[in-house]
Amino acid sequence: MKTFAWLIPILPALAALANGLFGRRYINEWAGHVASAAMLLSLLLAFICTMIALPQGGDFVPVDHDYYTWLGAGTLSIPFGIYIDQLSVVMMMVVSLVSSIIFIYAIGYMRSDPGYVRFFTYMPLFTFFMLLLVMGNSLPLLFVGWEGVGLCSYLLIGYYYDRDYAADAGKKAFIVNRIGDFGFLLGMLLLFWFTGALKFSDLFESAPSSFVYAGVPITMITLLLFFGATGKSAQIPLYVWLPDAMAGPTPVSALIHAATMVTAGVYMVARLNLLYSMAPATLFLVGVIGGLTALYAASIALVQRDAKKILAYSTISQLGYMFLACGTGAYIAAIFHLMTHAFFKACLFLGAGSVLHAFHRTTDVDVFEAGGLRKVMPFTRWTFLISTIAIAGIPPLAGFFSKDEILWKAFSGGHLFLWGLGIAAAFCTALYIFRLYNLLFSGEFRGTGEQRMHLHESPALMWVPLAILAFFSICAGWLNMPLFGYHGFHNFLHPVTAQGHHLAEHAIHPPILASEHLLEWLLAIGSVLVALAGIAFARLLYVWEPTLASRMEESFQSAFTILYHKYHIDEVYDLIVVQNYMRCCRAAQWFDDRVIIAGLNGLANSANRAADTVRKIQTGTVTHYALATLVGMVFLVVWLFLCY
Amino acid sequence: MDTSSFISMPAQFIAALIFLLAAIAFVAFNVLVPRLFRPIRPDQEKLSNYECGERPIGGPWIRFNIRFYIIAIIFLIFDVEVLFIIPWAVVYRRLYSELGMLVFWEMFVFLTVLGVGLAYCWVKGHLEWVFRDKLAEDKSKTLSS
């Protein structure tokens, strides 16, 4: 496997290079095909890897191979190498599959965009970094990928750089991520400080002996790393950049800000589950943050008007679910949800993109201006509906199985509070997603007549990818159906988390007993009922009784306003963080002007004086030069004799 | 090598010092002592600079033809060459019995390198007193034709 696995990330990188260097001159409208072809090849290779790993299941021995030692100095050795275990295989498949589909979709979607080549330079570059992130065999390599996807995300959010809000959104994403990355970097350095290892294999070997269970160092480290994850994966308190990130083109939102990059934090926690299992305090915090984010973001999504904003908050909420799962020690459930979410959320975003395409808009569409699209856009409608049902958690679609497993793990692990948050969020999820669906596709068109004229179904190049994603939204959940006693996915990934579970006394999964199995069934039925209630409520509000929604809005005016303004968090951030930051900046500027600059000026003046002296000494006369040499020699000899 | 002899080494310089002092004493004696006895009757001929029989004309700080230096350098090279060839010729027979033709070829290579240098000077016209820039002439010829 090691002979070809390196090609998986390199192929998209080559495509990015080709498009970046020769795109404008030679490739032009073929840029999308170049990128897609590279991505498909990469997918094929990832698939071969999966085919090698899958039959061996839990017995698959991780491939850990260093191709090249990047830096080696003393005990520090940073290799370029890959680490392919069950977790990487899953991530590779998800990333390359979703990327391939979205690239193909984007060929159609971005067709007429003037920045076509630029788009297809950044996108494969992003995929390269993402694959590096999930395949790298050391923390620094993961960090390179981590920063790389951040960079690409910044570039792609600001893709429409001539619009102020896009540029601002890019900046916001970058700065917020940098804050998180600072924590990540600090955590990584601390980890190296304590264990002397940065390669995963070394880390897993030395960590159990280097740290005390629940000790301060391991808690510090995992907290710092998790802080990095809250930035990248948009959790409280660093989630604020993701809704704004929708300023980028829709395929970007689908790939980067829904399916892959934002899940990097979850991947990181799952990858380092060994460390997290040793820090119960951190795990508790991870669970609580995840649960709160899930409910909080879902509640905001209830009242937003922009389709992509709704989906963005939905993404934040679903990521919250994943962290909730991590917090309860159910890393595999988190990864499972990551996978199913990647499919249905990508499908939702691309569906929204298809709608935007019909509206000839690039980034935002007010859901109240849409409606009745089912007639003009049948393919988009059906695929959107499938993924809507999937995210709402209705069996037998993918979302149900993964979400239900998380809730069950929370419940059976005794985290009733988290379970409560999860159920509440599940209700909100069903409500907001069907609100979105109903507003977009049901009823009558509410836009202008001119808009209605232009409405059209997207070309096959766009709806075929949608269909593929919809297919996966249906089937992906069948990989793991504990309700029916099938644990395929769980068993496959089990070795990744086995050591961690072994270490964490509290997180041992209880064997599934008959009575508990019954309980599991009951809970599953309960959560389905909750979801159905949400769906019915959405149907009631926006289809059967459209006036009810506005009446409710009037009677709960204040609540609506708060939700619509996202709990005024942006303003609060502005007040607390930005204003204070500005105040600090002004203070710093004062300090800078009065102390630093003055000091520096003094320093610069003395440097200038020194420079002047040097210039004056340099007379251009050979005898002076010889004299300097002679004087220098005399001083040197005298000094050496004195030292001797 | 025994290191004790190194420590006393500065002492061995005393021989050199004595030699130096003797040399100074010798010159001083020969310059100063005759001054006591010889008659001193200077005239213009006697006071003029000695230039190997040439009549000194003009100041000594004039520009010399650069050709002097080049000829001197070429002379020096072939002068030093002799320094190598003579010892080599002296022991040639004995070295030949041990090393064979290698002895010959080594000197051959050495002389070839010097020969290339000589050829270079020759072609560039440095061996002629009246300098002709052959390359420049060639160039002008090709240009005119």
Added chain:
Amino acid sequence: MTSIQIPELSFSLIAPELILCTAAIVILLVDLYVKNVERINITLLALIGIVLAFFSAGTLYGASELAFSWLIIRDDMSVVIDQIFLIGAALIVLMSHHYSERYHFPYGEYIVLLLFSTLGMLIISASADLITLFLGVELVSITLFVLTGFEKKSLLSGEASLKYLLLGAFSSAFMVYGIAFIFGMCRTTNLISIGSLLSEDFIGSPLLILGFALLLVGLGFKIALAPFHMWAPDVYQGAPTPITAWIAAGSKLAGFIALVRVFSLPDISFHPLARTWVEGIWWLSLLTMIIGNAGALVQKDIKRMLAYSSIAHGGYLSMAFVSHNDVGLQALLFYLAAYLFMTIGAFAVVIAAGRHGEERRRISDFAGLAKRRPFLAAMMSLFLLSLAGMPPTAGFIGKVWLFGSAIQAQYYGLAIVGILTTLFSFYYYLRVIVYMYMRDEEKEFEAEPLSVSLTLALSLSALGVLILGVFPNTLMKVITNSVIVL
């Protein structure tokens, strides 16, 4: 009559030197006897010679032998250094191909001298004896004296050549004098013998210190350590630009290798002598860093600025002798390689940015280069940033390693001065970049179109800077191994 001891003759060990010498002589003859020989053919001949020498050096890895009655040492370090020299020489030949066409140099002689100076450098890197060392140093110096004055129509060039010759001869005298003292004390000029002598309980007399001090002065002149640096700005400014690059990169490298050969003798680190000269070099290094960077701050001429920058780099590099440990030596070798690429690259851009009779000499001439010639501006920025020590370039890795070695040897003061002066250096490096990217050009200035040879030289240098910056490990490994052998 005592029997003559016949030294073992291992010609294969000096194959690179022999090949280079042969190439030079062949070119000389071709230039003499073949009428109107094309410039390109001479370039190709020179490149063939260099490449052959490069590969023949490659076959010598792992040799680790003394040859020719201990005059020559062939260890891995000398091979690495030889290869670095040869790469540099190839780059300079490529640059010269373009430059000599612009100014109509007698190209054959020029190339021959260039190859001979390279030969001198190879001899230095393989010398195990002070005599061989001196031979190499003089071969480098004398050829460079001539090459410096090659721009016959330029007064500056002639002045530079004369200054270089006079001061060079002056410093060579110091060097020979030093060697004489060392010979007087140790009764041998062989570095290995001197090393083993000093590692025993032989203390020597103060005259030995004098000998090494004079040697240090002589070599310090070659690498332009303050206060023996005075010649450098004038010579760098006056010399034809490829030769400036070669003095800055090759000659400096050679001087440092000579210092390595002399001052990093094995087994003598505990000799009081070692401690003493560390004290001396400490001051020289400090002074050089300060004077070099201070001087560069106010320069208006780009070549002069780069000259002071080169002096400053001599200061950083000599830090390795102060730290006087394996890490320092490794860092030195690595930084020398990195320094070669970035300096040659920067001067190549200076050449490429000009045209006949109208060079971009002042820094303000570089205004607006980014608009007119984005490739050149990008290259220049890369090399300057590397000189300043920005990641991910080779200069960054080298500096970190060098300063690290000083810190490891607990010379904190020196390391701090190094870091501070580096910060100052950003000012004058970035100034050029600011001019290139943010100022509009004062007058129309169209440089010559980029020739193939110059493009090649530029991209190879850039590649070197980037590869050493991003993948430093390959060279690091070779260097680490070679220093262990030493």
